[in-house]
Amino acid sequence: MFDKNIRLRIAIAAVVILVALFFMMPTLTDRLPAFWKNHLPSDTINLGLDLQGGMHLILEVQADRAVESSLERLGNNLKEALMEDRVRFREVAVEDKSSLAMEFPDSESADRFRDLLKNRYPTLKITSSRITEGVEQVTLRVDADQVETIRKFALEQSLETIRNRVDQFGVTEPHIIPQEHNRILIQLPGIDDPQRAINLIGKTALLEFKLVDDEHSVDDALRGDVPRGREILYGGRVDRLTGERNQVPYLLHARALMTGESLEDARVSIDNRFGEPYVSIKFDPQGARDFERITSQNVGKRLAIVLDGVVHSAPVIQERIGGGQAQITGTFSTDEARDLAIVLRAGALPAPVTILEQRRVGPSLGQDSIDRGVMSIIVGTLLVLSFIVVYYNYSGIIAVIALLLNFILIFGALAAFRATLTLPGIAGIVLIIGMAVDANVLIFERIREELRLDKSPRAAVKAGYNKALSTIVDANVTTLIAALVLFQFGTGPVRGFAVTLSLGIICSMFTAIFVTRIIFDYFIWYKQVKRVSI
């Protein structure tokens, strides 16, 4: 009976170890034959950002700003519609950017306004209205359902846009994951210019075309007398001869004639005269028609190209421009121009983002950590192994075999589950070496106790394993509970610790209980040893 049993157990152990070796192979060598790469597991163990170097970002999408700008757009359209219908109204300034206030001098205007609102702007809701001396003042807000929709859309759109940008920037294996509270987690392995990546990801990239108001004086506006429907924006200018940078104010029509939404493509080109890079943009068919109409209506005026509130250039429209092509010039480096083209192609973020968390590790520190981690694993293992062999003699060697198999299982499992190995993860492996031995210590001490009772080796080993089993399971399950909680709580490196700790506990139970028992039984049943060397 026992004979079949031991064969079966050997078979199980062999299969488990072979499977683990299988998954571990691609990590050990990259010179695997072609059929292996095609048909067998070829994932290597992922190294965390703290080991391979890279950047970890958590961004927050300012979804409320998307709601505000939606309100602003709706408000502008509403006001234009009111003016077209010749409804008398006055705008009232409010502190709160999420609401809009208007005054109507008589009830007739107010009624016509209500009709218009009901028919054409169902997403705007009146939150309060007050009539004092015949003048009615109303406050408007975006309807709550619509606010939810806008916020959700802003997050989805941001995620999509950032994915596009990162893809075009050319990062291998980026992770971009939405999280709760409008947050987005971004992991970029092996970034060599972090600041550039941040600029690329975080830029809103709202491209607008606005007419320059040359009828009013910029100086008056700067003194505070900004005409209705106008705004002051600045642009940088570099003197070619002196290299001096200046801020130039522009008085613009606040309403954008076109935005980057109508873009089809954006490319970097090099200017012939000065050899400076610029970005040439191409509109989609509708955008091309709009652009042609706008330029034909405004010949002789200046059209400002505004990116995220900064005027890049404001060329005079010489003639009607067909064909849907335009250029954004400015003082760019080649990288800046390339990144600008990327963000224009990928589209604008629907709302600004802020960086909540940034962690980055340079490649040299990562390599350092790997070296030191591996060193501590080797030294720790050697210390424990030699101690165990000295203390338990031949039985100690069995424990050593179990421990080495344990490594294979842990690394195989890491590769199979596509888990990420981090620096605390390496620490987890080191810790597991200590704890894995514990299971064997428990068993061996128990066997010694049984031998002291003058039991035969066969009976002592059997009793030792049976009695130690429940202790080992209880002790390991409770540690596993702590490790699983840690997995839930942690991100990045800390989660890596939870992963190796959990895997290590499970693997070590297998090797320390199941595998060592096979070896003991083999010697006792087949080799008929009379004395246990323990």
Place this chain on the structure above:
Amino acid sequence: MEFIKPDTRFDFLRFARTAAIISIVVIAVGVVSLLFHGGPKLGIDFAGGTLIQVKFDKETTAGEIRKALNQIDMGGSIIQRFGAAQDNEYLIRTELSEAELENLSGLVEKALAEHYDHDHFEIRRVEMVGAAVGKDLRQKGILSILYAMIGILVYVTWRFELRYALGAIIALIHDIVITVGIFSLLDKEFTLPVIAALLAIIGYSLNDTIVVFDRIRENVRASGRKPLRDIMNASINQILSRTLLTSLTTLLVVGALFFLGGAVIHDFAFALMVGVIVGTYSSIFIATPTVLAWERIWPAAARGKKRIS
């Protein structure tokens, strides 16, 4: 080879009172230190702020670095040596993490480049955590320790009895409080990895406690008529050899991590080292006496049940 001869008969529980006094004193010192420092010292993971690790290829001083960074307004900043002296590594930290300072590391790099020249230093690590994220992590960290304790309480109650579970939990709280106190005394910071280490300590210390309890349970079943105190003493003696061996092997590997693992996980390894020592002590001198004390207050019912089973 044997360290501990079989059939030792130390009366461990005689020292329970002394151990309790020692523990209370150590805890009190830790708590006083915490009060004195105004709570645990939080790293930027939990407090928010920015940390920049710079490696220089020549010797320099914190004062020299501060001079180089003079032109940047970094608010309150701390510049300190990191790791071994010959590594020439420094940490620059500030509590600033505001959005307008997203480029803080860029500014620091530029200022250092002006002072030290480009090839003579390397920015190896930047960590910036906003105040809001720090608060989230703080809450999650405390909750995770609580959840771990609740999970363990449930499991141990299921496998043993409530009084054993309470003994185990009291020992765990004891270990955590002492480790936190020692961190405060040594003015070490709490970071995410240190919280991970605390959870690992919970796991380890419990492991040890369970082994002791398991043997007590076994002996109670075998010879339930003896006084519980004697059974406990005998049990601790029977597994003394294992307790010491496991603590020793774990200390060996954690020691390897502490001395060789590098500065980044130094505090993490330190927390583990403290945890292993305190955890071993507490399973013998805190967890077991707690169960015994409980037994003395509510003896009959629980013991009667045990005898029948």
